Amino acid sequence: MPKVLVVEDNRSLAAMAKVMIETRLGLQVVLAGSGAEARGLIEADSEGFAVALVDLNLPDAPDGEVVPFVQSHDIPVVVLTGYFGDAIREKMLKLGVVDYVVKKNISAYEYACRLVERIHHNYRTKVLVVDDSRSAVANLKHYLSIQRLNVLTASNGIEALGVLEQHPDIRLVITDYNMPEMDGFELIQQLRSRFAKNQMAIIGLSSSADPRLSAHFLKSGANDFISKPFSYEELLCRVNQNLEYLEQIDLIRDAANRDYLTKLYNRRYFFEQGESVKRQALRQDRPLSLSMIDIDHFKSINDTYGHSTGDEALKHVAGLLNESFPDDLVARFGGEEFCIMHRRDEGESQQQLENFREKVANSPLPSDSKIRVTVSIGLNGCCDQGLDDIIHLADTKLYQAKEQGRNRLIV
């Protein structure tokens, strides 16, 4: 699990930051009460810290001396300071800290917590910078790298489209307006024909004094616009805002696609995705198979131990499904019934499903070692029938498994 280092001599503030980061972000926090302790922890730690929150004024490092040391170990730093002035701001930005937070009240810690989350996500977020000026690209790359974003570059629109072919998971494009070959507007139009606004953010960039430019960028499909020259902080805020917006949309989309209790995909998503997995497999001539899985005598679990134990059993089986079929499309179809689209043929799936069936039968519920459940399974190959028909065939086999005594697989 990624770790966060909090360097703070005030114990209650340190404890508050720890609770906030651990409960909200699920990241592990390591506390250091002094500069010396921070140095010791960093030197002793081989895995490294994803980010550090560093108090500027420590008894043994009263003037931010810890900051360069932390940075020299390639750890991004968010500075916490009780006092704020232009001199400190200049000094910290020159050092290349991610941001500085004035410790005025709890909202300062909430902001710091959001920055930690942002950096944590940025490690796996790709940004494309498109500008024909090498110095502008270098400057942006430097600023974005401070925030731990993965920066790709292109010097015009045509080159940018090529980079996107290689990296379709780019989440943010920052593009200049005036470029040879293909300018910023044409690039945005091309991008918008492939990526919707809630899939990829685009920030337009220009040094032109023409006031119509920002509106033109936004009308072309950009999410935002920055005038050159800009400060590091303006860039930070705009980039963060746009990425946060995309991630909120991802969360909403994900919540709509998943079952609330087990967090597996729901039936609607299974049908939506299943069709495209099927089409892709057909195109690439790869095998597929489909299984229906049902927990045996589930009603009696509810009746004997109560509904919450029934819920726990569902989550338990869902956990084993995730563990056993990490590459497949797994969904809760409703009640105590699950469906898997396996990216392999019947023979291979049969072996995997037998292992899974045995694992379920041998794994008691975490809360009570006396309670175990079993599952019945129907498995069918995926040929050129429709998804409904394949599900129906697997379902028929599942009922045969029930009729033949349960806790078994019928192919």
Ligand SMILES: Nc1nc2c(ncn2[C@@H]2O[C@H](COP(=O)(O)OP(=O)(O)OP(=O)(O)O)[C@@H](O)[C@H]2O)c(=O)[nH]1
């Ligand atoms: N706890 C809990 N129970 C659920 C949930 N959804 C459905 N159920 C219960 O699951 C039970 C399914 O029972 P049945 O369809 O009779 O099947 P069964 O008892 O598993 O019997 P067989 O399938 O024939 O082995 C019903 O009692 C539902 O109320 C849920 O989200 N949580």
